[in-house]
Amino acid sequence: MFGQLRLDNRIALVTGGSKGLGRAMALGLASAGATVFVAARTEEPLQELVTEIEAKGGKADYRLLDVTDEAACIEVVNSVIRDRRRLDILVNNAGAIHRAPLLESNTDDYRHVVETNLISLYVLAREAARHMSERGYGRIINIGSVMSTIARPNISSYAATKHAVAGLTKSLAVELAPMGINVNGIGPGYFGTEFNAPLMADAEFTAMVESRTPVGRWARPEEIAGAAIFLASEAASYVTGHMLYVDGGMTVKL
Numbered sequence: 001m002f003g004q005l006r007l008d009n010r011i012a013l014v015t016g017g018s019k020g021l022g023r024a025m026a027l028g029l030a031s032a033g034a035t036v037f038v039a040a041r042t043e044e045p046l047q048e049l050v051t052e053i054e055a056k057g058g059k060a061d062y063r064l065l066d067v068t069d070e071a072a073c074i075e076v077v078n079s080v081i082r083d084r085r086r087l088d089i090l091v092n093n094a095g096a097i098h099r100a101p102l103l104e105s106n107t108d109d110y111r112h113v114v115e116t117n118l119i120s121l122y123v124l125a126r127e128a129a130r131h132m133s134e135r136g137y138g139r140i141i142n143i144g145s146v147m148s149t150i151a152r153p154n155i156s157s158y159a160a161t162k163h164a165v166a167g168l169t170k171s172l173a174v175e176l177a178p179m180g181i182n183v184n185g186i187g188p189g190y191f192g193t194e195f196n197a198p199l200m201a202d203a204e205f206t207a208m209v210e211s212r213t214p215v216g217r218w219a220r221p222e223e224i225a226g227a228a229i230f231l232a233s234e235a236a237s238y239v240t241g242h243m244l245y246v247d248g249g250m251t252v253k254l
Contacts, residue, residue, distance in 0.1 A: 004235040008033035011084045012232065013077070015067055015124065016094030018045035020193035021143065021224050025091055028225025029232060030058035034089065037080050039065035067094040067120035068112070077127040086135060089232045090128040092121040093143040097158045110157045117161035121168060125183070129176055138181035139232045142169045146247045148187045162187075166243050173241030182240040184231045189247025192218040215248030 012029050016022040017038030023045075030036045030053045038046055038060065046062035053060040061083070063076045080087050096116040098109045125140050132138025144165040151159040166185060173183040190209045192200060199205045200218065210216050227246050230236050245251050 005229055005233045006033050007089070007229065007232060010034040010088040010232070011037070011080065011086055012089035012091065013037045013039060013063075013080055013087060013124075013128070014091040014093055015039045015065065015120070016143075017062075017091075018042060018049060020195050021188060021191060021221060022091070022093040023049055024221040024223075024225050025093065025228040026060070027053065027056075028222070028229050029089070029091075030060055031056070031225075032229045032233070034232070035059040035061075035084065037061050037063055039063045039067075039076055040094070041066050065094075067124070068115045070119075070123050073120060073123045074127050077124065077131070081131055087128055087131055088137065089139045089141070090124060091141045091143070091228060091232075092124055094120060095143065097155060099154050101154050102156055105156070113157035114161055117158070118164050118168070121165060125168075125172055129172075129179070129181055132181045133176070133179040136180035138176070138179075139236075140172065140176075140181060140183040141228060141231050142183070142185040144169070144185045144187045144243060146187055146189050146245065146251050148185070148243060149245075149251055169243060170241045177240055182231075182236065184236070184239060184241065185243040186224065186227050186231070187243050187245040187247060187251070188219070188224055189213060189245070189250045190218050191221055191224065193221055212253065213248040213250045214253055217248070219246065219248060 012034045014026045017026045018040035026036045026038045050060040065076050145162040147159040147162040148166040169185040
């Protein structure tokens with residue numbers, strides 16, 4: 001049974017992979033035996049991550065990618081396939097947030113969040129599925145949020161797109177299952193990453209997170225890795241269309 005969680009000989013692509021949860025998932029997938037391609041906009045942290053994975057005995061490479069550039073997304077998928085002849089696992093992790101009250105927001109900022117959090121997932125999933133369907137095998141993991149099912153003020157574009165991630169995940173799961181492709185999502189709660197550093201520094205906000213979360217604390221980045229490994233593995237061969245909330249119980253607490 002334990003062997004079903006191994007990812008030996010699998011090829012994975014993780015977007016937004018240079019830091020935060022993307023980095024943690026890339027490290028986790030590599031530790032399970034996958035060859036991991038990490039993609040993001042900035043080269044230096046990608047290089048550092050590849051070096052770290054290789055130093056731990058794993059296999060990795062990187063690609064520069066702005067996920068709001070459709071042509072670049074298509075080329076990155078094709079590049080991985082040219083390099084390794086296949087792509088088994090896609091982790092759609094890259095994301096953006098814009099914090100502003102609705103009446104102070106503007107359409108350009110809203111559109112950027114939609115392009116990053118939703119359109120890029122659609123494009124990358126579409127291109128990966130073209131290849132996966134030919135082989136009759138694939139795993140697509142879309143990263144949503146607790147905001148895929150609940151909401152907070154002043155982040156309407158983020159909550160709207162993360163709700164849409166859940167819908168996209170379910171729709172693709174139904175459509176792609178006959179092709180041997182499983183599509184699932186992960187809904188992270190509040191993790192102690194660079195992305196959330198300003199929130200963690202806010203004592204009032206941190207108190208809210210701790211009181212609202214049954215586990216009573218912020219999550220550590222590495223705590224998302226197990227969910228990614230599971231959904232990418234043969235242990236999840238009969239799991240599709242599911243949003244797995246890694247949130248310390250936040251979304252089930254009244």
